[in-house]
Amino acid sequence: MIRHITLMLFLSLSAFYGHGTETKLPVPIKTMEGISEYRLDNGLNILLAPDASAETIHVDLVYRTGSLEDPAAKSGTAHFLEHMMFKGTKQRTGEQLVSGLRKRGIHFNANTSFDRTRYSAAFESDMNSLNYLLALEAERMTSLHFSPEDMSNELEVIHQEITRAKDQPLGALGESMLARAWGEKAYGRPVLGTLDELSTITPEVLHRFYEHYYHPDNATLVLTGGFDPQQALEAISLYFSDITLSRQVKPEPSPTMPERGDGTTKVHQGNVNVLALGYGIPAADDDSNTALAVLADIFAGEPHGRLYQALVVPGKVQAVFALQQAFQQRGQYLFGAILTEGSSHQEVQQALTEQFKALRLDPVSADELERAKTAMRFLKPRIMDDPAALSNLLSESVATGDWQLQLRRFDDIESLDLQQVRKHSEALFSSERPVIGYLIAGSDDAHQPTRQQTREQANVSPDAIRQASPATPEKMPDVARFNTRIMEIENSIKRSTLKNGMKVALRPLPGAPGGVQGRLNLRFGDLKSLHNKRAVSDMAGTLLIRGTHTLSYQEVVDRANQLGTGFSMVPHGNMLTIKFESPPDSLPELLALIADVLQHPAFPQQEFDLLKRQRLQALRIPPDTPARIASLEMHRQVNTYAAGDIRRYTEPQEMRAMIENVTREDVLDFHQSFYGAQHGELAISGDFDLEKTRARLESLFGSWVSKTPYQRAIASHEERKPVLRAVSTNTTGGYYIGRLYFPANGNSEDAAALFVAEHILGRHPIASRLGKRLREHENLTYNLHSSLRLPTTGNAARISIEGDFPAGKGKLFVDIIKEEIARLAESGISQDELDMAKRTILNQRSQYLKVNKNIQNILTGQLREDITLAFWIERNNAFTSLTVDDVNSVARRYLIAENMIEVIVGPNETK
Numbered sequence: 001m002i003r004h005i006t007l008m009l010f011l012s013l014s015a016f017y018g019h020g021t022e023t024k025l026p027v028p029i030k031t032m033e034g035i036s037e038y039r040l041d042n043g044l045n046i047l048l049a050p051d052a053s054a055e056t057i058h059v060d061l062v063y064r065t066g067s068l069e070d071p072a073a074k075s076g077t078a079h080f081l082e083h084m085m086f087k088g089t090k091q092r093t094g095e096q097l098v099s100g101l102r103k104r105g106i107h108f109n110a111n112t113s114f115d116r117t118r119y120s121a122a123f124e125s126d127m128n129s130l131n132y133l134l135a136l137e138a139e140r141m142t143s144l145h146f147s148p149e150d151m152s153n154e155l156e157v158i159h160q161e162i163t164r165a166k167d168q169p170l171g172a173l174g175e176s177m178l179a180r181a182w183g184e185k186a187y188g189r190p191v192l193g194t195l196d197e198l199s200t201i202t203p204e205v206l207h208r209f210y211e212h213y214y215h216p217d218n219a220t221l222v223l224t225g226g227f228d229p230q231q232a233l234e235a236i237s238l239y240f241s242d243i244t245l246s247r248q249v250k251p252e253p254s255p256t257m258p259e260r261g262d263g264t265t266k267v268h269q270g271n272v273n274v275l276a277l278g279y280g281i282p283a284a285d286d287d288s289n290t291a292l293a294v295l296a297d298i299f300a301g302e303p304h305g306r307l308y309q310a311l312v313v314p315g316k317v318q319a320v321f322a323l324q325q326a327f328q329q330r331g332q333y334l335f336g337a338i339l340t341e342g343s344s345h346q347e348v349q350q351a352l353t354e355q356f357k358a359l360r361l362d363p364v365s366a367d368e369l370e371r372a373k374t375a376m377r378f379l380k381p382r383i384m385d386d387p388a389a390l391s392n393l394l395s396e397s398v399a400t401g402d403w404q405l406q407l408r409r410f411d412d413i414e415s416l417d418l419q420q421v422r423k424h425s426e427a428l429f430s431s432e433r434p435v436i437g438y439l440i441a442g443s444d445d446a447h448q449p450t451r452q453q454t455r456e457q458a459n460v461s462p463d464a465i466r467q468a469s470p471a472t473p474e475k476m477p478d479v480a481r482f483n484t485r486i487m488e489i490e491n492s493i494k495r496s497t498l499k500n501g502m503k504v505a506l507r508p509l510p511g512a513p514g515g516v517q518g519r520l521n522l523r524f525g526d527l528k529s530l531h532n533k534r535a536v537s538d539m540a541g542t543l544l545i546r547g548t549h550t551l552s553y554q555e556v557v558d559r560a561n562q563l564g565t566g567f568s569m570v571p572h573g574n575m576l577t578i579k580f581e582s583p584p585d586s587l588p589e590l591l592a593l594i595a596d597v598l599q600h601p602a603f604p605q606q607e608f609d610l611l612k613r614q615r616l617q618a619l620r621i622p623p624d625t626p627a628r629i630a631s632l633e634m635h636r637q638v639n640t641y642a643a644g645d646i647r648r649y650t651e652p653q654e655m656r657a658m659i660e661n662v663t664r665e666d667v668l669d670f671h672q673s674f675y676g677a678q679h680g681e682l683a684i685s686g687d688f689d690l691e692k693t694r695a696r697l698e699s700l701f702g703s704w705v706s707k708t709p710y711q712r713a714i715a716s717h718e719e720r721k722p723v724l725r726a727v728s729t730n731t732t733g734g735y736y737i738g739r740l741y742f743p744a745n746g747n748s749e750d751a752a753a754l755f756v757a758e759h760i761l762g763r764h765p766i767a768s769r770l771g772k773r774l775r776e777h778e779n780l781t782y783n784l785h786s787s788l789r790l791p792t793t794g795n796a797a798r799i800s801i802e803g804d805f806p807a808g809k810g811k812l813f814v815d816i817i818k819e820e821i822a823r824l825a826e827s828g829i830s831q832d833e834l835d836m837a838k839r840t841i842l843n844q845r846s847q848y849l850k851v852n853k854n855i856q857n858i859l860t861g862q863l864r865e866d867i868t869l870a871f872w873i874e875r876n877n878a879f880t881s882l883t884v885d886d887v888n889s890v891a892r893r894y895l896i897a898e899n900m901i902e903v904i905v906g907p908n909e910t911k
Contacts, residue, residue, distance in 0.1 A: 025237050032404055033384065035394070038233065040241050043217025047394055047403055048233070051387055053513055054226035055850035057130055058391035061119045061137050062220045062398045065213040067191040068114050068329075074201050076158070076193015077209050079112040083154045084206060085119070086110070086766075087146040089139050094150070097136070098767050103836065104129045105477075105843025114187055115328040116399035122388065124847045125226030131235050137221075138239040141214055148203055155198060156779030156806075162192045163733035164782055164804050167625050169270030169439055177278045177437040178332070180265040185258045187327060216243050220398045225387035257329045262433040266440055270624035274439035275348045276336030280432045284326035284400035290412045291424040292333060294372035296322040298364060299335060299355070303546075303553050304371060306355050311337055313610060317348055318617050328400050332435070333428065340617050345438045356429040363422045371558065373414060378564035378583070380410040385513035441624075443730045476835075477842045479880050483873045485846075489855060490869040494690060498702040501678040503863040506693060507685035509852065516587050516686030517856045520578040521864070522598070524674040526711035530574055530646040533670065535658035537646070539611065540667045540675075541571025546607040548600045553607060556597060565590045569597070573646045574713070576675075584687040588696055595700040601671060608664045615659055619652045626735030626804065629727060630905040634737045637723050637901050647713060676706025683859035685852050715796040717743035723901045724814065726909045734805045734906020736813050740821070741901070742894045744797035746790040752878035753890035755788060756837045758799050760829055760887075761821065761895075762786030764840075769820050770801065780805050780813055792865045799895075810904035821897040828888035838879055845876070 026038035026046050038046040070077040088094040101108050106123040119137065123129045165171055175190055182188030221240075223232055260280045282288055299307045300322035307320040317337035325331045335356075337348050383389045397406045494506045530537065546553040560566060567580035567590070578598075582590045623629045641648035650658070682701075684693065720741055744750060762770035765785050774780045784803030791797065805813040848854050849872075862868060 024241060025233050033407065035403075035407075036229070037403065040216060040237065042241065042243055042245065043215070044236075044240050044243075045220040045398075045403075046233070046236055047220060047222045047398075048227075048229050049222075049224040049387070049390055049394070050227055050229045050232075051225055051513065053511075054224075054387050055125050056387060056847060057123055057125050057223065057225040057227050058387050059121045059130070059133055059137075060222040060391050060395040062222065062395050063117045063119075063214060064115070064218050064220070064398065064401075066113050066115045066117055066399070067189060067193075068186060069209075069213060070189065070193070071205065071209070073197055074193075074205060075189045075197045076191070077201055077205060078117055078213075079192055080151075080154070080158060080198065080201055081206050081209055081214075082110050082112045082117050082119075083158060084146045084151065085140055085144060087150045087154070088144075090143040090145045091139060094146075095767075099836065100132070100136070102764070102767055102840050103843075104132055105840070105847055106133060107847075112191055113399065114191060116395075118395055118399075120391075120395075122847075124843070124850055127228070127231055127235075130223075130227060130232065134235050134239045138243060141216070141219070141240075142243055144207075144210055144214075146203070146206075151201075151203055151206070153776070153779050157775060157782050158192065158198060159195060160733065160780075160782035160804055160806060162190075162195065163806065165192060167731045167733055169267070169272065169624055170274065172269055173265075173267045173274060173276060173437050173439040174334075176265045176267050177276065177334075177435050180263055180437075181260045181278060181280070181332060181435045182258055183261065187330070215245060216240060217245065220395075220403065222391055222394050222398070224391040224394070260330060260332075262435055264436040264438065266438040268440045268443055270439065271441050271621045272439065272624065273339040273343075273345065273441050274336060274437075275339060275345045275352070276334050276437040276439075277349070277352055278332040278334050278435040278437065279428055281324070281326060281331045281333050281428065283329050284331065285402055285405055287412075288424045288427075289324070289326050289331075290409055291416060291420045292428060293324060293409065293413055294364075294369060294376075294416065294421060295333070295425055295428075296324060297372040297375050298368045301372070301375070303557070304368075306358075307335070307337070307352065310355055311348070311351055313606075315340060315610075315613055316343060316351060318614060326400070336437070340613075341620060345440075349436065359422075359426050359429060364418065364425055366418055369416065369418055369421055371561075373416070374558070374561045376410070376413055377561075380407070381564075381583075382515065382581075385515065441621075476839060476880070477846060479842065479876050482842070482846050483876055486849065486869050486872050486876075489849065493859065493869070494694075495863070495868075496694065498677070498698055500676075500702050500705050502701055503681045504694070504697060505681075505683040505859040505863055506688075506690055507683075507852075507855065507859070508688055508690045508693075509686055512687045512852065514686065514852060516582045516584055516684060516688050517853050518578075518580045518582075518682065518684040519857060519860050520580075520594070520682045521680050521860050522576045522578075522675065522677060523574060523679040523712075524676065524706050524710055525574050525646070525708055527646065527713055529674075529708050532644040532658075534573060534646055534648070534650055535655060536662050536666045536670045537573060537674075538571045539608075539615070539659065539662055540603075540670045541569060541576045543603050543607060543611055543667060544569050544576075544597055544601045544671075546611070547602045547604050548596050549602050550600070551596065553604070556593070559593055560590070563589055563593075565593075567594055587684075587686075587688050587693065591693075591696055591700055595704075598675065599704055603664055603667050603671070605664055608667065612659060612662070616656055619656045619659070622652070626729065626731050626733060626905045627802075629729060629731075630735045630737045630802075630903045633725055633727055633903040633905065634739065634901070637725055637903065638720065638739065638741075640718055640720075647715075672707070674706055674708050677701040677704045678706060679710040681860040681863035683856050683863065685856040685859075712793075714794040715791065717741065717795045717797070720899075720901060722899055725903045726810065727903065727905045728909050729905055729907060731905075731907060733807055734810050734813075734904060734909060736801070736803050736805055736810065736817075736902070736904050738801045738814075738817060738900050738902040740799045740895065740897075740899060742797055742896075742899075743795040744790055744894065745795045746792045749878075750890050750894075751790055752875060752882055753887045754790065754797075754894060755841065756834065756879070756882060756887050757824065757829070757891045757895065758786055758788040759837045759841060760833050761799075761824055762801055769824065770803075770817065773820055774803065774813070774816060778816065780809055780816070792861075792867075805904075805906065807907040808909075810906050810909045814902055814904060818897040818900060821895050821900075825891045825895040825897070828891065829884060831884055834882065834884050834887060838882065841879055842876065845872070 026040050029037040035049045067078050106121050108121045110119045179188040299305050300320045302308050311317045318340050319338045321336050323334040393406050394403055397403045496504050563586040565582040565586050570577050623632050635649040639649045762768045765771045765783050774784055781803045786801045789798050
């Protein structure tokens with residue numbers, strides 16, 4: 001069937017392009033900053049933002065319909081339909097739909113919000129792939145097909161999605177506050193729906209919703225990235241122009257927005273206390289939202305924000321936040337705090353409201369406004385240079401009713417005057433009574449949602465799952481062409497070593513958009529010198545950015561914002577990772593700023609005390625979601641390092657004891673003894689001057705050396721006894737993590753076959769064996785995926801499998817995973833599975849190397865291993881030459897289900 005459809009598609013294209021067929025193209029509407037709007041006669045809006053330098057295409061089909069249009073007493077209808085849009089059409093099954101996208105390397109997803117439903121795709125710049133996707137989206141717009149059994153199966157998956165959302169304490173608080181503000185209408189209704197109302201949604205209800213809202217005049221098609229706009233317009237016209245409104249069903253009007261309420265809501269969940277105040281704001285397109293946008297930085301910015309200075313610095317709260325939620329018809333502004341141990345919700349609430357009342361006597365200052373503008377000034381050019389970010393911004397702006405809204409808002413913020421900000425900020429806090437939200441640590445059975453009894457699981461043969469709808473053989477990606485491109489990339493990289501031994505890879509790309517990206521890894525110490533120094537190492541790495549001998553913390557932040565740059569520093573025991581991005585002209589000054597922060601930190605006593613207090617408080621809070629609890633338990637099961645080893649997973653109580661003993665002098669001594677650049681790696685890519693940058697790096701880092709010897713710690717495989725650890729929780733749903741450890745190496749001849757075996761087993765949450773079995777047929781999970789870790793050095797390899805499951809189904813989940821692993825090892829894979837895996841893996845690898853930031857991220861690892869991108873060519877060739885016997889042989893040797901280390905977490909879970 002797929003081959004027939006594909007053939008007809010290209011025959012149509014041949015007629016369209018080759019025989020002079022006249023098809024009316026979309027009508028141009030307006031152009032703004034390189035983004036052009038068009039419209040077909042049937043009302044389909046089109047936004048094109050071509051970028052000749054981009055090597056990927058991003059496509060979003062946005063239906064201007066979301067949960068606000070859910071019928072009465074049937075919340076979750078829009079979201080339910082989003083799921084069913086992947087179940088097939090009259091022309092192809094759901095499995096054919098998914099496999100067709102995967103064969104072409106098209107990454108796809110969808111999500112529903114209050115005001116829109118969005119179908120997203122990303123793939124390499126290729127007109128054939130774009131044609132395929134456009135034809136498919138036109139097909140889904142006109143001929144959706146699903147069965148009652150499909151609905152019943154997917155309902156269980158949605159139940160799991162709801163359960164997972166309910167087990168996120170902060171998300172549960174936000175949903176509760178919206179419900180308090182709008183009751184059971186409009187933004188107060190959950191986007192995912194409620195379990196009882198979802199069970200009343202019939203196929204007729206979904207089809208009626210589809211007929212009402214899935215029309216071209218209720219949709220906007222957004223294309224960004226590397227495509228020819230004329231060809232794109234012709235293809236869009238070919239596939240969408242004949243779609244008419246022959247069904248003569250007009251979209252139902254959106255419900256009248258009810259008045260927003262106030263009051264207090266309390267959520268008893270999790271292990272952290274939070275206080276949030278939600279103030280009502282106008283619709284997204286209201287001009288007052290421009291002035292209000294700067295309040296997030298003015299109140300919650302670090303370290304200058306009013307709430308940060310008034311509450312975090314003196315230790316009244318752990319952290320503060322501010323979030324502007326502007327929806328199409330109304331919205332809310334959230335201001336809140338994570339409480340410290342011993343502080344009360346009422347005290348923090350009073351402290352927050354006092355800060356807002358103080359605006360009358362101490363209004364927003366010119367310095368505060370300028371600082372907020374500076375922090376936001378470079379957001380727009382960064383987004384405009386990033387096709388993925390631009391597609392996201394345009395799609396979300398479409399949901400507000402005006403695709404230009406956010407682009408204009410960036411400009412409007414720049415021109416804000418102080419009186420506007422003062423007027424609207426004072427009005428916000430004086431004219432609206434907030435919704436008050438309390439997240440209270442612990443559980444109260446009276447407040448815990450109960451999960452409805454689910455239907456019996458489908459009785460489907462696992463063999464039938466694997467045999468259904470086999471993939472139609474298609475031509476493999478052009479590996480020779482891909483390898484040629486890899487060598488072109490490699491030849492553009494200039495590798496060198498600074499005089500102190502630091503390894504550098506520079507990839508100058510004159511005229512390239514997207515600015516300059518960089519990554520610096522600093523490595524220090526050895527197992528002996530770093531013994532019992534995990535706490536001080538983490539403290540030192542986190543404190544670095546909080547001030548130098550010449551710049552305060554605030555001045556460091558301000559300087560980075562003035563340059564339009566950004567950088568982060570994250571410690572990892574015996575390593576510090578610095579990631580940065582910069583406009584081309586600011587790179588020299590950014591590198592100097594980073595060097596100053598790294599080499600001349602002041603470690604101010606006030607900042608040390610503040611960080612120490614924050615860390616100790618955070619470590620007192622146990623994990624409160626099934627996924628985090630499962631992760632903690634897995635660490636405990638696989639931890640084989642002795643106490644004090646820098647590689648050891650440290651229990652929270654152990655880390656607290658260590659941090660308690662750390663002094664500022666310890667941090668100073670650690671920095672002076674361990675920090676240096678000679679064992680580090682630095683990679684930079686983008687539009688910069690090669691020789692000037694090389695000289696700059698030499699002067700900044702070439703003489704900076706660590707006083708302590710460095711030796712790399714290489715992990716070796718250790719035999720571990722099989723474990724099944726069950727943890728009972730008071731959460732709504734459960735979570736599973738399983739690991740299979742074995743001796744292997746990324747350089748071995750088994751590596752490619754291992755990647756393929758793991759890919760077929762569980763890499764894709766829908767199309768893998770585990771995905772098909774557990775999600776599509778057993779309906780036991782909303783999200784499941786596997787991953788493979790193959791080290792380049794050492795032989796400590798593992799396959800990890802993670803996923804959520806319904807309450808009480810953990811043991812069944814475990815049994816099915818082990819059964820599928822054993823089946824793959826014993827019975828092997830088919831030629832169709834191998835071909836699909838090869839196509840998918842090679843397409844993903846090719847697409848990954850189309851993004852310059854991804855290449856830059858690869859380079860530091862390659863510098864450490866003294867390898868080049870030629871390694872990618874070797875791996876490509878290994879994938880290409882794999883046979884079914886190769887994969888089956890590796891699966892038999894490595895996939896031993898009985899050796900699994902597993903953790904199941906959930907309500908009433910026992911072995």
